[in-house]
Amino acid sequence: MPARSPPSPRGSRPTITDIARAADVSKSTVSLVLQGSPSIKADTASRVREAADALGYVYNRGAADLRRQASNTIGTVINDLTNPFFAELLVGLERSLAEHGYVTLMAHTGEDLATQQRVLASMREHQAAGLILCPAFGTPEELLQRILWWRIPVLIVVRPVGDEGLDFAGSDNEAGTYAATKHLAERGHRRIAFLGRVGGGPVYELRRRGFARAMGEHVLAVEDEWLIDIPPTREGGRAGVRAALALRNRPTAAICYNDIVAFGALSELGEQGLRAGSDFSIVGFDGIADGAHSNPPLTTVSVNPARLGASAADLLLTRLREPGSPPLRYLAQPQLIVRQSSGWAEGTKPASAATPPSEH
Amino acid sequence: MPARSPPSPRGSRPTITDIARAADVSKSTVSLVLQGSPSIKADTASRVREAADALGYVYNRGAADLRRQASNTIGTVINDLTNPFFAELLVGLERSLAEHGYVTLMAHTGEDLATQQRVLASMREHQAAGLILCPAFGTPEELLQRILWWRIPVLIVVRPVGDEGLDFAGSDNEAGTYAATKHLAERGHRRIAFLGRVGGGPVYELRRRGFARAMGEHVLAVEDEWLIDIPPTREGGRAGVRAALALRNRPTAAICYNDIVAFGALSELGEQGLRAGSDFSIVGFDGIADGAHSNPPLTTVSVNPARLGASAADLLLTRLREPGSPPLRYLAQPQLIVRQSSGWAEGTKPASAATPPSEH
DNA sequence: AAAAGTCATTGGAACGTTCCAACTTCGTCT
DNA sequence: AGACGAAGTTGGAACGTTCCAATGACTTTT
Numbered sequence: 001m002p003a004r005s006p007p008s009p010r011g012s013r014p015t016i017t018d019i020a021r022a023a024d025v026s027k028s029t030v031s032l033v034l035q036g037s038p039s040i041k042a043d044t045a046s047r048v049r050e051a052a053d054a055l056g057y058v059y060n061r062g063a064a065d066l067r068r069q070a071s072n073t074i075g076t077v078i079n080d081l082t083n084p085f086f087a088e089l090l091v092g093l094e095r096s097l098a099e100h101g102y103v104t105l106m107a108h109t110g111e112d113l114a115t116q117q118r119v120l121a122s123m124r125e126h127q128a129a130g131l132i133l134c135p136a137f138g139t140p141e142e143l144l145q146r147i148l149w150w151r152i153p154v155l156i157v158v159r160p161v162g163d164e165g166l167d168f169a170g171s172d173n174e175a176g177t178y179a180a181t182k183h184l185a186e187r188g189h190r191r192i193a194f195l196g197r198v199g200g201g202p203v204y205e206l207r208r209r210g211f212a213r214a215m216g217e218h219v220l221a222v223e224d225e226w227l228i229d230i231p232p233t234r235e236g237g238r239a240g241v242r243a244a245l246a247l248r249n250r251p252t253a254a255i256c257y258n259d260i261v262a263f264g265a266l267s268e269l270g271e272q273g274l275r276a277g278s279d280f281s282i283v284g285f286d287g288i289a290d291g292a293h294s295n296p297p298l299t300t301v302s303v304n305p306a307r308l309g310a311s312a313a314d315l316l317l318t319r320l321r322e323p324g325s326p327p328l329r330y331l332a333q334p335q336l337i338v339r340q341s342s343g344w345a346e347g348t349k350p351a352s353a354a355t356p357p358s359e360h
Numbered sequence: 361m362p363a364r365s366p367p368s369p370r371g372s373r374p375t376i377t378d379i380a381r382a383a384d385v386s387k388s389t390v391s392l393v394l395q396g397s398p399s400i401k402a403d404t405a406s407r408v409r410e411a412a413d414a415l416g417y418v419y420n421r422g423a424a425d426l427r428r429q430a431s432n433t434i435g436t437v438i439n440d441l442t443n444p445f446f447a448e449l450l451v452g453l454e455r456s457l458a459e460h461g462y463v464t465l466m467a468h469t470g471e472d473l474a475t476q477q478r479v480l481a482s483m484r485e486h487q488a489a490g491l492i493l494c495p496a497f498g499t500p501e502e503l504l505q506r507i508l509w510w511r512i513p514v515l516i517v518v519r520p521v522g523d524e525g526l527d528f529a530g531s532d533n534e535a536g537t538y539a540a541t542k543h544l545a546e547r548g549h550r551r552i553a554f555l556g557r558v559g560g561g562p563v564y565e566l567r568r569r570g571f572a573r574a575m576g577e578h579v580l581a582v583e584d585e586w587l588i589d590i591p592p593t594r595e596g597g598r599a600g601v602r603a604a605l606a607l608r609n610r611p612t613a614a615i616c617y618n619d620i621v622a623f624g625a626l627s628e629l630g631e632q633g634l635r636a637g638s639d640f641s642i643v644g645f646d647g648i649a650d651g652a653h654s655n656p657p658l659t660t661v662s663v664n665p666a667r668l669g670a671s672a673a674d675l676l677l678t679r680l681r682e683p684g685s686p687p688l689r690y691l692a693q694p695q696l697i698v699r700q701s702s703g704w705a706e707g708t709k710p711a712s713a714a715t716p717p718s719e720h
Numbered sequence: 721a722a723a724a725g726t727c728a729t730t731g732g733a734a735c736g737t738t739c740c741a742a743c744t745t746c747g748t749c750t
Numbered sequence: 751a752g753a754c755g756a757a758g759t760t761g762g763a764a765c766g767t768t769c770c771a772a773t774g775a776c777t778t779t780t
Contacts, residue, residue: 012429015736026760031738041758058510061485062422062431063736066765069372071422073465073486082649087447094468098475103482105433106466108454115458122463125421126433150418234653263653270655271700289442293594293623295630295655340631375766386730391768401728423766426735 014055023051034059065127072102074316075123076132077116079109083260084288085305086134089157092309093132100317102129111136117143124150130316134158137201153323155316157308160202165327167319169312171303173206174213176334180255180283180301181214183336188345189253189281190220195240195265196257198229204257207285211255223249232257237264238271241280245272252345253281259288262298266341270295277343287337297339303332374415383411394419425487434462434676435483436492437476439469443620444648445665446494449517452669453492460677462489471496477503484510490676494518497561513683515676517668520562525687527679529672531663533563536694537570540615540643540661543696545578548705549613549641551586555600555625556617558589564617567645571615583609592617597624598631601640605632612705613641619648622658626701630655637703647697656700663692 016034020027025048032040033048065071074097078086094104105128107119116136123131131147131154141162147154148166155167184192194211196204208227215222228243230236237256241264244251256262262284269276276282277296284291287302311330319328376394380387385408392400393408425431434457438446454464465488467479476496483491491507491514501522507514508526515527544552554571556564568587575582588603590596597616601624604611616622622644629636636642637656644651647662671690679688
C-alpha cells in the first residue's frame with residue numbers, strides 16, 4: 001500500500017496520483033489502466049476507472065507527451081483558406097487525421113513568407129509529430145531543406161517545390177488542362193484563351209503545358225495574347241475575360257487557372273450581357289463544391305479537394321509509421337466534369353446535341 | 361560551476377541543460393536568458409544565446425507548459441468549413457490569435473454532435489487555454505454547461521445557445537434581415553419570400569423576425585407559403601427558387617437565409633432563364649467575399665466574417681486576461697451591400713434610377 | 721569594520737506522465 | 751519441500767522546463 005500523500009489542493013485538477021490514492025493502488029497501476037494494459041486484473045481496472053470518473057479526472061496529454069517524447073499533433077499550414085479549394089482540402093485532411101487519433105494545429109499564412117516561417121517555427125516548438133505544408137508562393141527551396149534538417153516529417157501538398165525526394169500529394173495538372181482543352185476543341189472551339197498568372201510557379205507551368213499540348217494535337221495555334229496574365233483570384237478572372245473580349249482575334253472560350261478565376265470570369269461575362277456556355281465557354285480547375293451551383297454551373301477539372309486532403313493525411317501517417325521508406329507520392333488523376341459553362345462554338349453544334357444537360 | 365553531466369545522447373534534441381554545459385552556466389541561467397530576464401548580465405546572455413544557436417536548440421513548449429500549468433493553445437471548433445462564411449471567420453480568428461502569440465488547434469465537426477463532443481474532449485486533454493465554439497445544430501445546452509464545469513474559458517460564436525451568461529460573438533440577425541427586407545420593399549417589391557430552414561434554431565428565428573417586422577412596417581402581408589422551408593445549402597437555394605416560382609401568388613423577390621443559399625438561388629434562376637436583379641431579386645446574408653463576384657454580384661447583408669472572427673478571438677483573449685469579468689458580448693452590426701442581384705420590381709423603377717451601378 | 725543592500729547566478733524541487741526493474745503471491749512441477 | 755514461472759502490482763527515475771530560495775561577490779551605508 002503506497003504511502004498516503006496529502007490531498008491535492010482544492011481547485012487544481014486531479015492527477016493519476018489522486019486516483020491512485022482514491023482507488024488504493026499505485027500510480028503505476030492507474031497509468032496502466034488508462035492505457036488499457038491487459039496485465040491489470042479486471043476488477044482493479046474498474047475500481048480505478050470508477051475513481052477516475054468520480055474525481056473528474058482528465059488525462060494530461062502534455063505530460064504524457066513529454067515523458068513519451070512523442071506527440072499526436074500534426075501542424076498544417078495553409079496559405080489561402082479563402083479559396084474553397086483549400087477549405088475543402090483542409091476538411092478532408094482534418095477528418096482523416098482525427099480518425100487516426102491525431103489533432104490538427106492549423107495556421108494560415110495568406111501567402112506571406114514571413115508568417116509562414118513563423119508558424120513553422122512555432123509548430124516545431126510545439127513538438128508537432130509531422131507537418132503538412134502547402135508552400136506559399138515563392139517559398140525558397142532552402143526553407144524546405146531546413147525543415148528536413150529539423151528531422152520532422154513533412155508532406156508537401158499541391159505545390160511541388162524543388163525536385164527533391166520530398167513526400168508530396170498533388171494532382172496531375174498537365175493531364176487536367178489537357179482534358180479541359182480537348183473538351184473545348186471537340187466542341188468546336190479554335191481560339192481558346194488561358195487565364196492565369198504567367199510565371200506563377202510550377203503549377204501554372206504544368207497547367208499551361210497541358211493546354212498547349214492539347215491545342216497542338218488539335219492543330220490549333222496558340223497566339224501569345226491568348227495567354228492572359230492575371231492574378232489567380234476572382235478579380236483576376238474578371239480582368240481576364242475583359243482582356244479576352246477586347247482582343248482583335250477574339251477567343252470563344254477560356255481555360256481558367258482554377259475555379260475561383262472561373263467564377264470571376266462567369267461574373268464578368270454576366271456583367272457584359274453574355275451567357276457562359278452559349279456566348280463564350282469557360283472551364284475551371286479544382287472541382288470545388290460551389291461549381292455545381294454557380295451561374296451557370298461550371299465545367300471544371302475536378303481533383304476532388306477533400307479526397308486530396310485525406311490522401312495527404314494518409315501519406316503523412318504512413319511516413320510516421322515508416323520513417324525510412326523512400327519518398328511517398330500521390331498524384332490525383334483529375335476528372336473532367338462537364339456542366340453548362342462550356343458549350344459548342346458558334347455554328348458547330350451538331351443537330352443532335354442539345355445544351356449539355358443539367359446535373360439536376 | 362555546475363557538475364558536468366555526460367553529453368546528451370547523439371540524435372536527441374539538445375535541452376537547456378546541454379546549452380548550460382556549453383555556455384558554462386547553470387540551466388537556471390539559460391532558462392532566464394530564454395525568457396529575456398533583465399537580471400542576467402548582457403554578455404552572459406549573449407554567450408548563452410550563441411551556445412543555443414550553435415547546438416540548434418529548440419524550445420520545448422510542452423515541457424514549459426507542464427511546469428507553468430498553462431498553455432497558449434486555443435481550441436477552435438467549426439462545423440462547416442465548406443461554407444466560406446466560416447472559412448473567412450476562421451481566417452480572422454487565427455490571425456488575431458497568432459498576433460497575440462496563441463496557436464490554433466482546429467477541428468471540424470460537419471454538424472455532427474458526436475464528433476463535436478469528441479473533439480472538445482480532445483482539446484481538453486490537450487490543455488487548451490480556451491475554446492472557441494460554433495455549436496453544431498442541435499447542441500444541447502447541457503453540453504455547454506458541462507464545458508463551463510471544466511473551468512475552461514469558452515466563447516460561443518455565431519449561434520447563441522441557451523440564454524446563459526456565456527461569452528458570445530455574433531451578429532444582429534434581426535436588424536440584418538430587417539434592412540434587407542426594407543431595401544426590397546423600397547424597390548417596390550410587395551411579395552417577398554424568405555428561404556431558410558424553418559425551425560432551424562435561434563439564428564433562423566431572428567432573421568425571419570427581422571423580415572416579418574420590415575414587412576409589417578411597409579404594410580405588406582406575409583403569406584405562409586412565402587416562408588419556404590429549405591436546408592441552408594446551395595441545393596436548398598435552388599429548391600427554394602423553384603418552389604417560389606411555382607407559387608400561384610408568385611413573389612418577385614427573396615431574402616435568403618445566407619449567402620450560399622443565395623448562390624444556389626442565383627444558379628437556379630439562371631437555369632430557368634431568368635436574370636436576378638431584373639426578373640427576380642435576391643438578397644443574401646453574411647457578406648462572404650465571393651458575393652462581389654457572383655453572377656450577378658450579390659446584394660447581401662454583410663457581417664464581415666473575418667472581422668467577426670477577429671473580434672471573437674479578442675473577446676476570448678480578454679476573458680483569459682480577466683477571468684472574473686461579467687459575460688462578454690460582441691454583436692456585429694450588419695451592413696447592407698447593394699449589388700446587382702436586387703432590382704426594382706416590375707413597373708416601379710423610377711425614371712431617374714438606372715440599374716444599381718456595379719461596384720467595379 | 722561590521723552590517724546591510726544590490727546584483728548575478730545557482731541548486732533543486734516541482735509539473736503529470738511512462739516504463740523499467742523489482743517485488744509479492746500464488747499455483748505447479750519436480 | 752523446494753524450485754520455478756506467471757500474474758499482478760509497485761517504486762522511482764526519467765522527460766525539459768520554471769521558479770523559489772539560497773548563495774557569493776561586490777557596494778554602500780552606518
